[in-house]
Amino acid sequence: MRPPLSFQLLNCVFEIRTESATIAEYLRYMIVDAEQAVPVTHRTAFDVIQSGDTYTISENGKFIVERYAANVLDALYPLLYGRVLEKLGQPAQVHGGCATTPGGKRFIVAGPGSAGKTTLLSHMLLQGLKVESDDVCLLEGTTVTPLPRRFHVKEPSLRLLPEIAALAPGLPWIDGGRGFRIYSYSPTELGRRWVIAPGPVEAIFFLEPNHGGQTRVTQASRIDMVSRLMQQGRSRNTVGKWIGDLCRLVDTVKCYVLVIGDKESALEAIQKALG
DSSP states (O other): OOOOEEEEETTEEEEEEESOHHHHHHHTTTOOOOEEOSOOOEEEEEEEEEETTEEEEEETTEEEEEEEGGGHHHHHHHHHHHHHHHHTTOOEEEEEEEEEOTTSOEEEEEOOTTSSHHHHHHHHHHTTOEEEESSEEEEETTEEEEOOOOEEEEGGGGGGOHHHHHHGGGSOEEEOSSSSEEEEEOGGGGTOOOEEOOBOOSEEEEEEEOTTSOOEEEEOOHHHHHHHHHHHOBOSSOHHHHHHHHHHHHTTSEEEEEEESOHHHHHHHHHHHHO
């Protein structure tokens, strides 16, 4: 019997049971091995069982959905992360990653898709910064909790990250749908410790891509930053509460717009702004 896959996502522990080697390989894309300073309050078991050409997915013994093998990951991903957000009370979300300098200054890197967040945060990780996430941060007052997720690197970005490119042949991947793969990796696979913990941040940097151009940092007003974050953020809460959550966070941090030309100069600009 194949051992179950068990992992923590903040306050939830999930166990996924399957006898299929094919499904177990697909699930490598989402298995998180981060250390998480969050008490576990919920445990959930999923079974993925082959039924002819398809697989049935059950949660705690209750049938949820039936999918072909290649679509099992697409079904489980939103199920698991949806359960985490539900158990946390649907907190406001910021589309951005979280990192901490060697000097202990913690900050968010936010911005739209394809702005370069994962490339920049991966570069920070390789340069010795503590990087907790590359995609979503949850808000509770002024407390920021990165949502645990393996880092997703698009295949064209690997040329900018040779250390990760060297790992690519052994990394799980999905079809990006535009002629390239999207690889997922854990900081532990780069020999880094991966620790996620709730806490305050000192600054938010909102990225604007300027690939190949000059990097520059400018201060942003609090109103401008809230507007930018709302355009990229996510929340199932009421709009009023969402705005309130964002305003409470923005009121306590330094706000910057980072026009990013390349990852090296962007990291230098961030470190200079943080002092």
